[in-house]
Amino acid sequence: MRVSTAGMNGQMISQAMKVQSNYAEALDRQSSGLKSSSLSGLAGQAGAAVSLQADIERSEQLATQAENAVSKVETAYSTVDTIVDDAEYIRSAIAGAIDGAEDSSTLATLQSTAAGYLEDIVGLLNTKFADSYLFSGGAAQTAPIDLSDTDYSATSATADTGYYQGGGNPATVMLDSDSSISYGVTADASAFEETIRALQTIVNASSLDTSTLQTAYDLLSSAVSGLGSIQEDLSSQANALNSVIDNQTEFQIYANEALESLTSVDVAEASAVVSQQEVLLQASFATLSSLKSVSLLDYI
Template sequence: MRVSTNSMNSVLLAQTLNVQSDYAKALNQQSSELKSESLAGLSGQAGAVVSLQSDLKASENLATKAKKASSMVEIAYSSITSIAEIVSKAKVEITAAISGTVSDVSNLVRDADNWLVDVQTLLNVTMGGYSVFGGSGGQSKPVDMSLGGATGSAYYQGSGTDWALMVDGSTPLTYGVRADATAFQTTITALRSLSSMTSTPDTETLQNIFDTFDSALTQLGKLQETLSDQSDSLDSVIDAQTDFQLYAESALDSVRAVDVAEATANASQIEVILKASYAALSKVTNLSLTDYLR
């Protein structure tokens, strides 16, 4: 009878190679803590991973934009606070002039000129190269006090479109304020009225300017309320996206991650099998015809 070990060798070799492949996979899972570093290794769960990764990236992008918008709103709020302080100072000085405490209004005129420069600077503030008060796509310096007359918004050279954040692909969340807002127009009108005084004004004129400043202060306060509401809305968007990202990352881990202890034990078991397979393959490979005839 003719005895051949070729068929047995082929079977054992194929089995050993399969065990070796399983061992390599187990070691990789142990070191990477992932079931597979490629989508192909996740079988039917690959689609879910791709979808979650896409949603996670979109959420991170939205959160980043919302944080930038929130920063812009904070800068706008701070600038308006500074403008409101200017208005309050102007009211104090006008009150002194009306009461007769100050007879020389030249200082008031000079202060008004300086305040106009300050307001222009505050309204031309930028963040990351974008104008905070210039509207979406507006130029970096939307306010030029050399333009326009005593009233109106001719000083404004920015965009006519508000900043907006697309929250769900169809619903825009507008934020920020433009430098042509009524509150700023009123403030600038009052400052220009002070700046343009050439002689000692009568009480009625000073009172009218005072009233204009008073109205401006109220309007500036309402703008700050609007910005506060916008800040709350943006914070809600950021919080919602943060919660979603935690959920998505957890879901991805449940699909991709492995239990390290379990992976280590599995690798050890496969290593034992692999050693046994190598031993069996070595023994069969070294068999001779004499071994079969004993």
């Protein structure tokens, strides 16, 4: 009959359970590679870990926004490139007409061709990327061009952007509360307006005399130059946005390394702790087994 060992048994069982708990935690750290499965287990480092995680998430969001903006800018650049090709083709056709290389029947064809290119260019400027219109600035849910708008005159001899339905401000990527990067170009830019006005000059002319053709030619020449400047601006925007992406990627690498140093365990050290706790647990079980075999008769 065991009498005097009851208290000691309870104490040893309690110690064995604690060692078993420590062993389980050590195994968990070894398998997960983390110091703790919860922030509370990081003690004084929990605040720093939370802050770093929040910074990483903000950085990832900013990089994603910049990547989306780059895709829009690249699509806008390609669209403008197509408009340049169209403008140069029509300008070449007008030059031929001015030089007298075209007969009267071909002048009528030129008018029809200009109407087709006008429709194409308006369609290009009303291009959507995902769910946004590329050339509407901040009003990305509205198609930027409507030639039927009552505020627009198709026969204006001076600059007229009454067709424009988009926003007055460009699209932006917010870097922080105080700074941002604007990107894109709006369809009321002078180069687009001149392209449209040149084509309207041809389409709506009662007769294509030399003066009318020269006016359209000069407008397209100015437009082509302006379109080139727009492409340069778009290229610069893409470079700036890519710099944001690169900077955020570098920050994420640094921040993730810092977060890992706060939350991750050294593999060799974790394995050593597991071995140590395993030895202690085996010793605790061995001690308990010895106590259970002790009887009062052993001391009589």
